[in-house]
Every structure is written in structure tokens, then in C-alpha cells.
Amino acid sequence: MKLYDLELSGNCYKVRLFAALANIELEIVPVDFLAGEHKGAAMLALNPFGEIPILVHGEVVLRDAQAILVYLARLHDLESWLPSEPQQMAEVQQWLATAANEIQHGPNAARLVDKFGYELDKPTTLVTSARILGLLNDHLTEHDWLALGHPTIADCAVMPYVAIAPEGGIALDDYPNVLAWIDRIKQLPGFIGMPGQV
Amino acid sequence: MKLYDLELSGNCYKVRLFAALANIELEIVPVDFLAGEHKGAAMLALNPFGEIPILVHGEVVLRDAQAILVYLARLHDLESWLPSEPQQMAEVQQWLATAANEIQHGPNAARLVDKFGYELDKPTTLVTSARILGLLNDHLTEHDWLALGHPTIADCAVMPYVAIAPEGGIALDDYPNVLAWIDRIKQLPGFIGMPGQV
Numbered sequence: 001m002k003l004y005d006l007e008l009s010g011n012c013y014k015v016r017l018f019a020a021l022a023n024i025e026l027e028i029v030p031v032d033f034l035a036g037e038h039k040g041a042a043m044l045a046l047n048p049f050g051e052i053p054i055l056v057h058g059e060v061v062l063r064d065a066q067a068i069l070v071y072l073a074r075l076h077d078l079e080s081w082l083p084s085e086p087q088q089m090a091e092v093q094q095w096l097a098t099a100a101n102e103i104q105h106g107p108n109a110a111r112l113v114d115k116f117g118y119e120l121d122k123p124t125t126l127v128t129s130a131r132i133l134g135l136l137n138d139h140l141t142e143h144d145w146l147a148l149g150h151p152t153i154a155d156c157a158v159m160p161y162v163a164i165a166p167e168g169g170i171a172l173d174d175y176p177n178v179l180a181w182i183d184r185i186k187q188l189p190g191f192i193g194m195p196g197q198v
Numbered sequence: 199m200k201l202y203d204l205e206l207s208g209n210c211y212k213v214r215l216f217a218a219l220a221n222i223e224l225e226i227v228p229v230d231f232l233a234g235e236h237k238g239a240a241m242l243a244l245n246p247f248g249e250i251p252i253l254v255h256g257e258v259v260l261r262d263a264q265a266i267l268v269y270l271a272r273l274h275d276l277e278s279w280l281p282s283e284p285q286q287m288a289e290v291q292q293w294l295a296t297a298a299n300e301i302q303h304g305p306n307a308a309r310l311v312d313k314f315g316y317e318l319d320k321p322t323t324l325v326t327s328a329r330i331l332g333l334l335n336d337h338l339t340e341h342d343w344l345a346l347g348h349p350t351i352a353d354c355a356v357m358p359y360v361a362i363a364p365e366g367g368i369a370l371d372d373y374p375n376v377l378a379w380i381d382r383i384k385q386l387p388g389f390i391g392m393p394g395q396v
Contacts, residue, residue, distance in 0.1 A: 048333055060285050064295045071288035084282060087258050090269035093294075097262045100298040121319045135246055 001026055003068075004043065004054040006033045008115075010108060010160035012053040013194040014065040014099075015072070018156040020192040022078055066096040069153040082153050091147045095154030099161075102132035108161040110168030129165065133175050136162070140177035144184060151188060159185055164196040172198055199224055201266075202241065202252040204231045206313075208306060208358035210251040211392040212263040212297075213270070216354040218390040220276055264294040267351040280351050289345045293352035297359075300330035306359040308366030327363065331373050334360070338375035342382060349386060357383055362394040370396055 003019075003026045005012045019026045031037050031052050039050045047054045047063040054061065055068045057075075062068050073082035083089055106129035112118035113125065136158070139146070146154040163182050165172060172179055182198060185191065201217075201224045203210045217224045229235050229250050237248045245252045245261040253260045253269065260266050271280035281287055304327035310316035311323065334356070337344070344352040361380050363370060370377055380396060383389065 048336060060288075062288050062292065064292045066295045067288045067291035070291045071284050074282075074284035074287055084272075086269050086272035089272055090258075090260050090265045093265040093268045094260065094262045096291075097264045097294070097298040100295040101302055104299055105303055121322055124319055124322075138246060 001055065001057040002029050003027070004029045004031050004038075004046070004052050004056070006031055006038075006052055008195060009033070009052060010111075010164055010194070011051075011065040013160045014156050015053050015055065015068050016194075017160065017192060018069055018072060018081070018153060020190045021151070021156070021188055022072070022076065022081060023190060024072055024076060064100075066100055066153075066157055069096070069157055073153050080150060080152070083148070088148055092152045092154045095146045095152075096157050098132070099154075099157035102128060102135075103158055103161050106132050106161075107165040107168055107170055110170055111161070111164060112168075114168050125168070126170065129168070129170050133162070133165070133170070133172070133178060136181075137175040137177045140181045144181070146181075151185070155181075155185055160194065163198050164194070166198060167196045199253065199255040200227050201225070202227045202229050202236075202244070202250050202254070204229050204236075204250055206393060207231070207250060208309075208362055208392070209249075209263040211358045212354050213251050213253065213266050214392075215358065215390060216267055216270060216279070216351060218388045219349070219354070219386055220270070220274065220279060221388060222270055222274060262298075264298055264351075264355050267294070267355055271351050278348065278350070281346070286346055290350045290352045293344045293350075294355050296330070297352075297355035300326060300333075301356055301359050304330050304359075305363035305366055305368055308368055309359070309362060310366075312366050323366070324368065327366070327368050331360070331363070331368070331370070331376060334379075335373040335375045338379045342379070344379075349383070353379075353383055358392065361396050362392070364396060365394045 003015055005028045038052050046061055049063055053065055054063055062071055082092055109120050110125040110129055113120050113122045145151055201213055203226045236250050242248055244259055247261055251263055253266045260269055280290055307318050308323040308327055311318050311320045343349055
């Protein structure tokens with residue numbers, strides 16, 4: 001099972017992190033992001049969106065980190081990480097949407113500006129970040145994990161860009177419950193980190 | 199099963215559309231969006247994000263249209279709309295992420311500016327829209343449906359804000375495959391529309 005990967009990508013790290021926690025073996029294929037390899041013909045044939053991560057498993061080719069997390073969890077029947085029961089699956093799903101929406105356009109986008117020079121509207125990314133970090137911090141007042149009272153792929157999808165938010169100029173000091181949650185994830189057996197993580 | 203709803207919300211329409219197509223009965227609870235009811239204490243108790251749709255089914259309370267689609271499909275064991283097989287589930291999931299990411303921040307955001315006066319960066323929404331509409335149009339050159347060769351909740355999640363993109367100043371004439379796909383959805387038994395739809 002091949003993961004087309006960039007070490008500095010939080011989206012790629014979502015998959016590496018979950019695979020490490022769930023003891024799933026991945027063959028890491030580094031992509032030369034700075035040279036634009038992800039926009040080249042070979043990669044576009046795998047993912048027309050021109051983005052990584054991409055997972056290739058036999059004839060299965062998947063884009064989008066959240067979709068890859070769903071695939072890996074269901075493929076290995078990891079009920080604890082993504083239950084098949086409807087309510088529990090949907091409770092995890094809510095946070096996958098948050099990862100693709102508010103986290104992507106908040107802390108991820110802010111970091112893209114500061115670290116990679118993307119021409120995005122930085123003030124908007126900071127407003128989006130403050131809102132979602134506040135919501136996360138409030139949620140984590142009464143919950144140790146995002147969903148279901150235990151670690152799920154929701155935590156793997158949301159945490160990566162939150163934990164590297166300072167690389168986008170966003171301090172996490174005002175969000176103590178978020179920091180405590182990141183620390184809980186770090187204590188999970190098999191945890192691996194990524195560069196820049198708090 | 200109650201859906202807290204706004205007729206003019208494409209996110210609410212995702213749920214109404216799927217329920218109509220899949221013959222699922224919903225009790226529609228209109229929310230006075232213009233008066234800010236979704237930001238009031240009663241609604242925030244159901245969804246701290248201050249957004250609709252919200253689905254309430256007994257003790258189940260769900261935010262996020264995509265999560266609600268997943269819940270309804272799995273609750274009713276609608277394998278055709280959301281398969282439980284890992285690869286097929288993940289192929290649908292890719293497009294749920296697209297709905298929460300590019301569609302939300304492209305055509306949805308552009309319409310929020312034009313129709314509801316949101317102070318978002320309109321040029322950025324247009325760039326995001328052009329990219330995702332081009333990708334959709336290319337994908338639909340060789341596919342009649344977004345995933346699996348037949349209608350799924352992916353179509354219900356992605357189509358709504360695409361079909362009302364002109365309300366955000368985005369013409370769809372350059373995307374003939376997208377228009378043909380919208381027409382195919384309109385031909386499905388049980389289809390219902392929403393105001394402003396092409």
C-alpha cells in the first residue's frame with residue numbers, strides 16, 4: 001500500500017499518524033512538492049486535483065486525507081477508530097467535515113501563507129482559525145476526544161494542522177483544552193510526530 | 199426525525215434532497231435565519247457551531263450536512279447511496295470532503311457575498327469556484343455520476359451549491375458536463391428543487 005507523501009504536509013501526516021496508531025504498514029513514496037511533482041502528469045493521472053496525499057492499494061486509488069482514513073479504518077474493520085453503527089459513524093463524520101472545512105481554511109491556510117508563500121487572505125484565515133479553535137477548546141472542556149469518548153479518525157483528521165498552527169502565526173496558549181488534547185494524542189501507543197508540531 | 203432547516207440554505211437542501219430521493223420522511227422545522235435564530239441559545243445547545251442544518255432523531259443530534267447524509271444512508275442501510283464496502287465508501291467520501299472544502303469555499307461563499315452580504319474575499323471565492331467547477335466538468339466527461347457509476351450521497355452533497363452558483367455571479371455555461379449532470383439528478387424519481395437552482 002503506497003502513500004504518496006510530503007513530510008511537511010499536515011494532510012499527509014493525518015494518514016501517517018493513523019497508520020502508525022493503528023499499526024497499518026505503508027510504503028511511503030516521497031513527492032517533490034517544491035519542484036511541483038504533484039502537479040505533473042504522473043501524479044495528475046492519480047489525482048486530477050493535483051494534491052497529496054494519494055493512497056494506492058492495488059487498483060484502489062484515493063485522494064483526500066479524510067477519505068483515505070475512512071478507507072483504512074473500514075478496510076481493517078477498525079470499529080473503534082470508525083464505527084459502522086450509523087450514529088457513531090456520523091459523529092466521527094462531523095469532524096471529518098470540520099477538518100476539510102474550517103481546519104483547512106483556518107490554521108492550514110494561515111500556515112500556507114507564512115511557510116510556503118501562498119497568496120491567500122491571511123486575515124480571513126486568522127478569523128476562521130480563532131473561531132474553530134474556540135469551538136474546539138469549548139468542546140474539549142467536557143470531552144477528552146473529539147467523538148465517542150475515545151480516539152477515532154476524527155482526532156487524526158483534526159489534530160495535525162491544529163498542532164502546527166504556530167507555523168501560521170497562531171498561538172495556542174489561549175486554548176488550554178486543545179493543548180491537553182494534543183498531549184493525549186501524543187501519549188497514544190505508536191504515536192509519531194511531524195516537524196513544527198507543538 | 200426533525201430537520202432544522204432554512205429553505206434558502208444549500209446545506210439544508212442537501213438533506214431535503216436526499217430524503218426526497220431516498221423516500222425518508224423528515225419533519226421540517228424552519229429556522230428564522232435572518233433573525234439569527236441559529237445563533238440563539240436554543241439552537242446553540244443543539245449545535246455549538248451556530249449553523250444549520252441540524253438533525254434530531256430521538257437522542258441523536260447531528261450537525262453538518264455531510265454527516266447527516268452519512269447517518270441517514272447508513273441508518274436505512276441504503277447500500278446504493280453509501281456502500282459499506284471500504285473502497286466504495288471511500289470513493290463517496292472523497293466527494294463529501296470536496297463538498298465541505300472546495301464547494302463550501304467556492305460557489306457557496308461567492309453566493310454568501312452576493313445574496314446575503316457576507317464580508318468574504320469575493321475574488322478568492324471565484325478562483326476557488328473556477329478550479330472546482332473545471333475539475334467537476336472534467337470528471338463528468340467520463341462519468342455520469344460523481345462516484346460508483348450511479349447516484350450516491352456524493353451527488354446530493356456536491357450538486358446543491360453548484361446548481362445555485364449563478365446567485366454568486368458564477369455562470370455555468372462553460373461547464374456543459376456539470377449542467378448535464380445537474381439535469382440527470384433532476385430526472386431522478388422523487389427529486390425536489392430549491393429556489394435559485396439552474
